[in-house]
Amino acid sequence: MTLTSPQPIQADHDLLLFDSGRPVLDDWLKQRAIRNEHSGASRTYVICDDGRVIGYYCLSSGAVEAGHTPGKVRRNMPDPIPIMLMGRLAIDKTRQGENLGSALLRDAILRTLKAADIVGMRALLVHALDDRAASFYLQRGFLVSPIDPLILMLPLDTARKAIN
Template identity: 35%
Template sequence: MAGDFIITLLDVDRHDRSAFDCGETELNRYLQMTARQHLQKGIANTYVLVRREEPSKILGYFTLSFLQVDLTELPAQYRNKLPKTSLPAAKLGRLAIDRKCQGNNYGRLLLVDAMRRVAGTIRNAAGVIGLFVDAKNPHVAAFYRKFGFIPLEENPLFLMLPQQTILAAFPERKAAHNSST
């Protein structure tokens, strides 16, 4: 299944945003009207899921950006030994699947890709304490909890996937060791 799909950065000249409909007006509108602007301004990156044989049709998408989280918002067990300031974090701003594709685990595929990208960011570009998401409702929050996201104490719909969980899910690949004899 994974070989039939590509998850790539939104390309407004190649990807047809107008045909996408996930059933949520706000998420459709973001992809169709705002994602390009956020990408160009460096505010958020939008990644789209397409089939290899039909690369212009968007099946789903997610956005990633950075944010700052106040130490007091974190669950108690994650506050230890952290600076008493705002902390850098990654944010999964949106995740949506076209109505015609819902129920095919594409949301899982996109979420795992987002987590993999954040792991790469932590290892190669910038440190973050975790990946955060605002769930629209308790049903959506339950989806994220299946992947290890933890609800924050003050708002159970704002969830965090700790840095340690992300890095454990995507261990560093060891370089192949070549030996000559």
């Protein structure tokens, strides 16, 4: 068992057996991740065990209307507000409960902070699939959008303080 650090997805990564228990997340990884990587639509980072993908997340840049953000995010910002979007985060069922989701989220936050040093952005935004997923992010400092309880944002100033 050799667990890798998060790395960009590649065509030779074994995706076939990935099963997070959430078909929408599994199907996206298997059908879209590589294509999105090549087109530049998103960047997917994976962790592997002996070449087999056991977890992933994806990032893309974006913007959100100021009225869709919590006050802490929209204060003194243009409209729309530049953000990093974490489109997906999933762990294979065989490895759930090992804090790999938290480790991948930390990696996503670190990469977002590095990107924010180059290109302005205010927050990391996620669209949680359900209340259980939303709870995962809320426990880690994300704030709820005033328009949808499943849209969550982590202000990057909060992220910087937490990481340091």
